Amino acid sequence: MANPRILNSKIANVTCGENVTIIEPSNIYGCELKKGVFVGPFVEIQKNSVIGARTKIQSHTFICEFVTIGEDCFIGHGVMFANDLFKDGKPDPNPDNWGRTVISNNVTIGSNATILPVNVCEGAVIGAGSVVTKDITEKGIYAGNPARKLRDLP
Numbered sequence: 001m002a003n004p005r006i007l008n009s010k011i012a013n014v015t016c017g018e019n020v021t022i023i024e025p026s027n028i029y030g031c032e033l034k035k036g037v038f039v040g041p042f043v044e045i046q047k048n049s050v051i052g053a054r055t056k057i058q059s060h061t062f063i064c065e066f067v068t069i070g071e072d073c074f075i076g077h078g079v080m081f082a083n084d085l086f087k088d089g090k091p092d093p094n095p096d097n098w099g100r101t102v103i104s105n106n107v108t109i110g111s112n113a114t115i116l117p118v119n120v121c122e123g124a125v126i127g128a129g130s131v132v133t134k135d136i137t138e139k140g141i142y143a144g145n146p147a148r149k150l151r152d153l154p
């Protein structure tokens with residue numbers, strides 16, 4: 001019987017501001033966490049991503065490469081970011097071809113939402129289980145698959 005190759009999850013090459021909290025086990029590498037960021041357990045944050053000051057990342061969330069999240073955001077449990085859209089019918093090994101995601105300040109994302117490569121404007125709220133396939137450019141509450149605006153927010 002063969003032995004599997006086992007690699008430990010790690011927190012490596014992370015640029016941190018003051019007062020950052022990370023609950024282990026998490027797998028976080030090559031990214032930047034600004035001051036006051038909180039990261040719950042079982043989170044992966046890949047390289048070339050940036051998390052803004054005071055943003056909270058709840059447990060079981062996956063943040064892929066090339067995701068920028070602003071300040072004072074709340075990313076709920078099990079939120080999935082996906083920047084490789086399988087444009088050629090399969091995973092693309094070249095990160096240069098992947099999309100980019102930018103979440104502005106004060107955005108709230110409900111549990112189990114999936115965020116494809118989009119821009120989300122300041123103050124938007126995304127409901128639990130939503131799939132965001134297009135840019136969100138007006139402040140409001142969005143939900144569903146694909147996510148649509150439910151109502152405006154002041």
Ligand SMILES: CC(C)(COP(=O)(O)OP(=O)(O)OC[C@H]1O[C@@H](n2cnc3c(N)ncnc32)[C@H](O)[C@@H]1OP(=O)(O)O)[C@@H](O)C(=O)NCCC(=O)NCCS
Nearest residue numbers: 076077109110111125126127128129141142143144150151
């Ligand atoms: C979207 C949300 C913010 C509510 O927004 P709201 O404007 O108050 O919406 P309402 O509750 O009035 O519902 C309006 C309609 O949207 C639907 N809806 C509400 N939330 C939805 C969701 N997440 N996905 C799909 N549809 C949803 C409702 O069923 C309702 O449909 P109907 O008009 O056909 O009856 C809320 O439902 C939500 O998903 N919150 C996230 C909670 C969460 O993940 N918390 C994390 C805790 S760690």
